Amino acid sequence: MRRAGVVLIIALIAGTAVPAGAEVTQSELREARDIVNAKSAELEDELAVLDAIIAQQAVTENRITNIQEIMADREREIAISELAAREQARAMYVSAGATAFQAAVSPEGITRLGTKNAYLDAVVDVDVDAVNELIFLQQDFAALQSELEVLAVEQEELAEEMATVTAGLLAELDEVNAEYQALYSQWQKEEAERQRRRLEQLARNRAAAAAAAAASGNYASSAFVDPSGRTCPVDGANTFRDSWLEPRSYRGGVHHGTDLIASPGTRLVAIEAGYVYSMSWHWAGGNGLYIRGNSGDVYYYAHMQGYAAGLSSGDRLGVGQLVGYVGSTGASSVPHLHLGYQPGGGALVNPYQLTVKLCR
Numbered sequence: 001m002r003r004a005g006v007v008l009i010i011a012l013i014a015g016t017a018v019p020a021g022a023e024v025t026q027s028e029l030r031e032a033r034d035i036v037n038a039k040s041a042e043l044e045d046e047l048a049v050l051d052a053i054i055a056q057q058a059v060t061e062n063r064i065t066n067i068q069e070i071m072a073d074r075e076r077e078i079a080i081s082e083l084a085a086r087e088q089a090r091a092m093y094v095s096a097g098a099t100a101f102q103a104a105v106s107p108e109g110i111t112r113l114g115t116k117n118a119y120l121d122a123v124v125d126v127d128v129d130a131v132n133e134l135i136f137l138q139q140d141f142a143a144l145q146s147e148l149e150v151l152a153v154e155q156e157e158l159a160e161e162m163a164t165v166t167a168g169l170l171a172e173l174d175e176v177n178a179e180y181q182a183l184y185s186q187w188q189k190e191e192a193e194r195q196r197r198r199l200e201q202l203a204r205n206r207a208a209a210a211a212a213a214a215a216s217g218n219y220a221s222s223a224f225v226d227p228s229g230r231t232c233p234v235d236g237a238n239t240f241r242d243s244w245l246e247p248r249s250y251r252g253g254v255h256h257g258t259d260l261i262a263s264p265g266t267r268l269v270a271i272e273a274g275y276v277y278s279m280s281w282h283w284a285g286g287n288g289l290y291i292r293g294n295s296g297d298v299y300y301y302a303h304m305q306g307y308a309a310g311l312s313s314g315d316r317l318g319v320g321q322l323v324g325y326v327g328s329t330g331a332s333s334v335p336h337l338h339l340g341y342q343p344g345g346g347a348l349v350n351p352y353q354l355t356v357k358l359c360r
Contacts, residue, residue, distance in 0.1 A: 024187040032180040036237045037360045039176045043239035046169055047261055051243060053162045054333065058249030060155050067148050074141040081134040166334050169239070170263050177237035177263065184235070229272055230293075231320045232359035233301065234337055236266040240359070244350040249331075256348045257300070257340040258355045264305055264335040266326040270317040271299050271339075271358070279313050285338065286329025291317060292345065300340030303332040 225231050232238075238260045246255045274293035282288055285302035292298050305327025317323065328335045341351035 023190050024183050029183055029187050032183050036176050036180050039172065039237060040239040041360055043169060043172060043261075044241045046165065046172075047239050047241050050162065050165045050169060050261075050334065051241070051246070053158055053165060055247065055249075057155065057158045057162065058247075060151055060158065061249065064148065064151050064155065067144050067151070071141060071144050071148070074137055074144065078134065078137045078141065081137055085131055085134060162333070169261060170335070173237040173239065173261070174263055177266070181236060225319055226358055229295075229319060230354075230358055231269060231271060232355075233268055233271045233299070233339060234260045234262050234266060234326065234359065235269045235320075235322075236262055236326075238262040238266070238337075238359065240352075240355055242350070242352040244352060257302075257338045258351045260326075260337045260339060260355065260359070261334060262326045262336065264325070264327055267322055268301060268304060268324045268326060268337060270319055270321045270323055272297070273319045274317055276311065276313050276315045276317060276323075279307065279311070282330060284331040286332060287324070287327065288330075289323060291323070296344045298342040298345045300338070300342075302338035302340070303327055303329050303336060305329065305335075 239262075240258050240260045243255050243259060244257075247253075248255050270291055272291075272293035272295060274291055274295075277290035277292040277298065279287075279289050282302075285300075287302075287304040287306065289301040289304060289307065290298060291301070301324065303326075305325040307324045308322045311323060326335050326337055332338075339351050339355060340348055341354060342348055
């Protein structure tokens with residue numbers, strides 16, 4: 001059934017192809033984008049499978065780390081126990097004397113010595129306890145070693161499964177993304193030409209005020225701006241699900257955003273007009289970007305492959321302006337945009353519904 005849906009989507013995309021020499025219309029571009037958005041919703045269940053694999057990997061990795069730490073402790077305890085057993089045997093030999101010791105350890109000698117050497121019984125009992133402790137530690141170490149080997153195999157299988165699921169997910173996104181990107185590229189060139197003609201007309205009319213207004217509004221490069229003045233931050237095929245407050249492996253944290261999975265290098269654009277609040281690197285978020293919108297809302301982009309050429313902190317941004325590219329920098333195993341959302345610049349809130357509104 002899912003394969004039939006993919007075939008239908010590809011057929012629909014083929015129907016959006018523009019004849020050579022014809023300009024791309026807004027409706028044609030919207031149709032291609034709608035197909036991309038439909039694929040995003042369709043892949044949400046597959047993304048949930050991928051997230052489950054990643055979560056299981058984190059659990060297995062934590063157990064492996066714990067076992068390795070316990071095994072290191074066991075090795076130290078075994079060394080100490082072996083030393084204690086040797087010391088007790090030496091002490092018994094020294095205290096009883098060589099002759100008494102040799103007699104005590106033979107069946108006849110034990111009977112003959114009787115209560116006179118009863119103190120040796122206590123020494124022997126202590127020695128037996130030390131040996132038993134040593135045997136327990138060695139058996140426990142062997143059991144831990146066996147569990148570690150099983151977990152290593154499981155971790156390898158999870159890595160292979162994650163690679164397979166990720167490749168399949170990105171392949172399905174690429175199927176619908178190629179035609180959209182081709183149409184968008186053509187539209188962008190045509191829009192640049194239309195803008196050039198508009199500016200020439202303004203120059204001819206010497207309408208300085210109108211030209212300034214056009215320049216101030218010339219930041220926008222997206223064809224898809226929501227009535228709220230915002231657009232989807234990933235300008236290409238993507239998929240996402242509501243993963244707000246789900247556990248994350250790094251430092252026992254939880255997820256404070258929405259992850260939009262997309263092919264590496266997919267364009268990232270300003271979600272609304274505003275300015276670059278900051279650009280920085282973080283061990284978890286990788287290449288990060290904060291955008292403060294004209295509305296006062298703050299948006300955080302993480303794991304970026306790189307930034308748009310020339311972009312720097314303080315730059316003014318128009319809605320839809322190119323700011324960077326999808327990547328997997330920092331603590332990320334799958335290429336995606338982590339989107340954080342702070343309305344009014346306050347506390348982080350779940351951006352999932354906003355992302356659905358803008359990207360589907």
